[in-house]
Amino acid sequence: MKTSKIAIIGGGISGLVIAEQLRAKGYQEITLYEKHHTLGGKIHSIQYAGKSYELGTIFGLPSQERLKALMKRLGIKGDGPKLSRVNYSANGEKTIQLPKSLLSDFRVEMERLPEVLAEYTALNAPRIQYVEPPLMLPFSQWCDYHEFSVLKKVIIHYYTIFGLGELSLIPALFVLRVLNYDNLMTFMEMPDFVTWKSGAITLVQKLGQSVKDVRLGQAVTDLKQLENQQWQLTTAYESALYDQVIIAAPLDEVSHFACFDSALSKMLNQIKVESFNVYAICAENIPSGVGCLLDNLKPERRGHITLFDTRWEVTSKEALVIAYAYDAPDGNPQTTTRLVMEDLVALGVSSPRIYQMKRWRHSPHVDSDQLQNGFFQRIEALQGKNGLFLAGECLSALSLENCIRFSESLVSDFF
Numbered sequence: 264m265k266t267s268k269i270a271i272i273g274g275g276i277s278g279l280v281i282a283e284q285l286r287a288k289g290y291q292e293i294t295l296y297e298k299h300h301t302l303g304g305k306i307h308s309i310q311y312a313g314k315s316y317e318l319g320t321i322f323g324l325p326s327q328e329r330l331k332a333l334m335k336r337l338g339i340k341g342d343g344p345k346l347s348r349v350n351y352s353a354n355g356e357k358t359i360q361l362p363k364s365l366l367s368d369f370r371v372e373m374e375r376l377p378e379v380l381a382e383y384t385a386l387n388a389p390r391i392q393y394v395e396p397p398l399m400l401p402f403s404q405w406c407d408y409h410e411f412s413v414l415k416k417v418i419i420h421y422y423t424i425f426g427l428g429e430l431s432l433i434p435a436l437f438v439l440r441v442l443n444y445d446n447l448m449t450f451m452e453m454p455d456f457v458t459w460k461s462g463a464i465t466l467v468q469k470l471g472q473s474v475k476d477v478r479l480g481q482a483v484t485d486l487k488q489l490e491n492q493q494w495q496l497t498t499a500y501e502s503a504l505y506d507q508v509i510i511a512a513p514l515d516e517v518s519h520f521a522c523f524d525s526a527l528s529k530m531l532n533q534i535k536v537e538s539f540n541v542y543a544i545c546a547e548n549i550p551s552g553v554g555c556l557l558d559n560l561k562p563e564r565r566g567h568i569t570l571f572d573t574r575w576e577v578t579s580k581e582a583l584v585i586a587y588a589y590d591a592p593d594g595n596p597q598t599t600t601r602l603v604m605e606d607l608v609a610l611g612v613s614s615p616r617i618y619q620m621k622r623w624r625h626s627p628h629v630d631s632d633q634l635q636n637g638f639f640q641r642i643e644a645l646q647g648k649n650g651l652f653l654a655g656e657c658l659s660a661l662s663l664e665n666c667i668r669f670s671e672s673l674v675s676d677f678f
C-alpha cells in the first residue's frame with residue numbers, strides 16, 4: 264500500500280493507463296480529473312440504430328503488442344466489424360493505389376526499409392529522448408535522404424488520409440513512430456484490424472472502473488507547487504493538494520499553468536495540431552466499406568473527404584456513414600460541410616444530413632526546429648522533478664499503442 268496522493272489530469276487512454284498501472288503498483292490515493300463529462304478523450308464511440316460507430320479512434324493493428332496485452336488484462340476481445348478498404352478517385356470511380364510500373368521499385372524499397380529503420384533508436388524507445396538528426400527532417404525529405412521515392416508516394420495513403428498531416432511538413436520521427444515497419448506491412452497486406460463491437464469506448468469503460476476517484480466535468484485551470492513541495496491543483500469548483508501530479512492532457516492546452524516557467528510555456532505553445540473533422544452522416548445509397556479518396560490528400564483539396572467508413576454492412580435504406588475531412592482552406596466549418604456533402608453525392612449517396620460531428624485537434628507534434636532545439640530532451644529532464652510528470656499523445660507520438668507504451672514506461676521507471 265502506497266499512500267502518496269497522486270492527481271492525474273486528463274481521462275484519455277494515456278491518463279487511464281497511468282491510473283491502472285499505479286493501482287497495480289499499490290497506489291491507493293489516485294484522483295483523475297477530466298474536463299468533459301465522459302472519459303475517453305480521442306476515444307469517442309457513439310451509438311446509432313443499436314450499433315456503435317467511432318468518431319475518434321477506429322482500430323488497433325495486430326502488430327500492436329501493448330494494445331493486445333491491455334485488452335487481455337481487461338478481458339476485452341477484438342469482436343468488432345471487419346474493415347475493408349476501397350480506393351476511389353475524386354469523381355467517385357474505383358482506382359488503384361500504385362501504378363503497376365512502380366510495384367517492383369516499391370518491393371525493393373520495402374526490403375531495404377527494416378535495415379534503415381534499425382539505425383534509429385528514437386523509433387523504438389517507449390519515451391522519446393535522443394532523436395537522431397535525420398528523423399528531425401520532414402518525412403518527404405527523410406525519404407529523399409534515404410532514396411525512398413515510392414515509399415514517399417505510398418505512405419500518404421496510410422498517414423495523411425487519417426488526418427495526421429502533410430508529409431512535407433511533419434518530421435519523420437512522428438510519421439515513422441506511427442507507421443513503423445510492422446504497422447506499414449500490416450496495413451498493406453489484407454489487414455485484420457482490431458475493432459470493438461461496442462466501440463473503442465469499451466477500453467475506456469473497463470479502465471475507468473479501476474479508478475475510484477474520477478472527477479468529470481472538472482477542467483484543471485491551474486497547477487502550482489507550494490513551498491512545502493505539495494502541488495496545488497485548481498478547477499473552477501475546488502482546489503486540492505497532491506504529492507505528485509501527472510499531466511496527461513494536451514500539453515499546449517495547459518501551457519499557462521503556473522508550474523511552467525516562461526521558456527517551457529513557450530515551448531509547449533509551439534506544439535502544432537491538425538484540425539480534423541469527423542462527420543456522422545445519415546444518408547441513403549451509401550457504398551459499403553471503407554472508402555479512401557486518394558485524390559483528396561493533396562493540400563489544395565483540404566476540406567474534401569479523405570476517407571469514409573460505413574463500419575457495418577449497410578442493410579437499411581437509410582444508414583450512417585462516417586466521413587473524415589481536414590478543415591477547408593478558408594477555415595469556415597460550413598465550407599467543409601458543403602464540400603463533404605458534395606463529395607458524398609458524387610459517390611452516389613443521397614439525402615445526406617449531419618447526425619453528429621467532432622472537430623478534433625488531431626496529431627499533436629512539433630516541427631523540425633523544435634526537435635533541433637531539444638524538445639524531447641527538455642521534457643525528459645523534467646520528468647519526476649519535484650513530483651511532476653508529463654504524458655500524452657504528443658510525447659508518445661500518437662496512437663493507442665504508443666500512448667499505452669509511454670504510460671506504462673512512465674510508471675515503471677518512476678514509481
Ligand SMILES: Cc1cc2nc3c(=O)[nH]c(=O)nc-3n(C[C@H](O)[C@H](O)[C@H](O)COP(=O)(O)OP(=O)(O)OC[C@H]3O[C@@H](n4cnc5c(N)ncnc54)[C@H](O)[C@@H]3O)c2cc1C
Nearest residue numbers: 273275276277298304305320321322483512655656662663
Ligand atoms: C479521428 C481520430 C481517429 C483516430 N484513430 C486512431 C486509430 O484508429 N488507432 C489509433 O491507435 N489511434 C487513433 N487515433 C489517435 C488516438 O486516438 C490518440 O493518440 C489517443 O487516444 C490519445 O490519447 P491521450 O490520452 O494521450 O489524449 P486524449 O485522448 O486527447 O485525452 C486527453 C484528455 O485530457 C482532457 N483534458 C484536456 N484539458 C484538460 C484539463 N485542463 N483538465 C482536465 N482534463 C483535460 C481531455 O478532455 C481528454 O479527455 C485517432 C485520433 C483521432 C482524433
